[in-house]
Amino acid sequence: MIILGIETSCDETAAALVADGGRILSSVVASQIDIHHRYGGVVPELASRKHLEAIVPVTTQALEHAGLDLEAVDGIAVTRGPGLVGALLVGFSFAKGLARALDVPWRGVNHLEGHLHSVFLGDNPPSLPFAALLASGGHTSIYRVSGPMQFELLGQTRDDAAGEAFDKVSKMLGLGYPGGAVIGRLAGRGNPDRIKFPRAYLDKDRLDFSFSGLKTAVNQYIRHHGDDLERLSADIAAGFQEAVVDVLVYKLILAAETTGCSDIAVVGGVAANGRLRERLLREGAVKGLSVHIPPLDLCGDNAAMIAAVGYHYLREGKRSEMTDDVYSRYPA
Numbered sequence: 557m558i559i560l561g562i563e564t565s566c567d568e569t570a571a572a573l574v575a576d577g578g579r580i581l582s583s584v585v586a587s588q589i590d591i592h593h594r595y596g597g598v599v600p601e602l603a604s605r606k607h608l609e610a611i612v613p614v615t616t617q618a619l620e621h622a623g624l625d626l627e628a629v630d631g632i633a634v635t636r637g638p639g640l641v642g643a644l645l646v647g648f649s650f651a652k653g654l655a656r657a658l659d660v661p662w663r664g665v666n667h668l669e670g671h672l673h674s675v676f677l678g679d680n681p682p683s684l685p686f687a688a689l690l691a692s693g694g695h696t697s698i699y700r701v702s703g704p705m706q707f708e709l710l711g712q713t714r715d716d717a718a719g720e721a722f723d724k725v726s727k728m729l730g731l732g733y734p735g736g737a738v739i740g741r742l743a744g745r746g747n748p749d750r751i752k753f754p755r756a757y758l759d760k761d762r763l764d765f766s767f768s769g770l771k772t773a774v775n776q777y778i779r780h781h782g783d784d785l786e787r788l789s790a791d792i793a794a795g796f797q798e799a800v801v802d803v804l805v806y807k808l809i810l811a812a813e814t815t816g817c818s819d820i821a822v823v824g825g826v827a828a829n830g831r832l833r834e835r836l837l838r839e840g841a842v843k844g845l846s847v848h849i850p851p852l853d854l855c856g857d858n859a860a861m862i863a864a865v866g867y868h869y870l871r872e873g874k875r876s877e878m879t880d881d882v883y884s885r886y887p888a
């Protein structure tokens with residue numbers, strides 16, 4: 557069963573073809589970063605327009621890369637939410653129209669379920685059940701995953717998402733949007749122990765997160781050391797990154813230990829962070845846990861993960877209706 561996946565929830569226009577929910581035949585991602593960079597964040601109206609320009613070429617390219625034409629598509633999966641409504645509507649309406657034209661079933665998919673599925677698409681999928689950390693620009697949550705469609709939310713951030721904190725610190729340091737990769741690179745040149753920022757464990761037994769206090773602490777530090785920022789920025793980035801990674805690693809391992817999972821996974825844009833990957837692999841091994849992290853191209857937004865989720869719904873005959881709408885936040 558070949559599923560065409562479509563993703564337009566934020567600032568990436570993506571299309572992918574996935575066979576039987578697990579084999580990626582092609583995955584094309586057109587990033588709008590260059591456009592939004594100059595505004596210091598995603599401009600929703602611009603995002604929608606760029607999705608509209610890119611959606612047909614990106615889909616055509618995905619078909620070309622897979623060596624397939626539209627007749628080979630057995631079903632369509634598209635991100636329904638959460639995300640920017642105007643951006644989601646571009647992919648969602650496109651998918652509806654294409655499904656109608658091709659007379660194939662289609663399914664609107666939750667973007668977060670998509671991220672969780674990205675770990676099944678890598679070379680080293682976890683065994684069930686496993687504890688998964690989803691860390692992206694909009695979400696930071698821990699789930700217990702007991703099946704391809706069975707996710708139990710164990711904890712989540714009470715304020716900022718981890719990726720959002722990276723983006724905000726990048727902005728404070730004058731390094732622009734998006735900030736995750738920039739801060740990650742800068743931190744690699746800094747000393748993580750030189751500036752000690754607060755770790756918000758909240759209740760050490762619970763699996764919730766909070767990153768707004770850390771963000772404020774970094775902001776205050778920058779204000780007090782404004783004259784010396786050039787010299788200090790790598791150490792600030794490293795100190796901040798270490799504070800985020802400490803908490804993420806601690807809570808994910810705690811989740812595995814308290815829910816009887818021997819496998820752990822991290823997904824979402826922040827899973828691309830080198831320090832997080834390194835620390836999880838090391839500390840997971842010390843605890844006897846098997847650690848699973850998707851390859852870099854599946855950490856950020858992509859349509860292969862959406863196709864993978866859609867496969868499981870469509871295989872069970874769970875289709876969307878032509879009257880269905882997108883949602884900005886879950887639940888609809």
Ligand code: KG4
Pocket residue numbers: 566691692693694695718719720722723734735736737740824825826827828829830855856857
């Ligand atoms: O999953 P994603 O592509 O989109 C959302 O669903 O939000 O995640 C984007 C987030 C951004 O906040 C970005 O700064 C962060 O992931 N990110 C990183 C890295 N690469 C992307 N954060 C830390 N280190 C990175 N290397």
Ligand code: ZN
Pocket residue numbers: 667671692824825856857
């Ligand atoms: Zn995402």
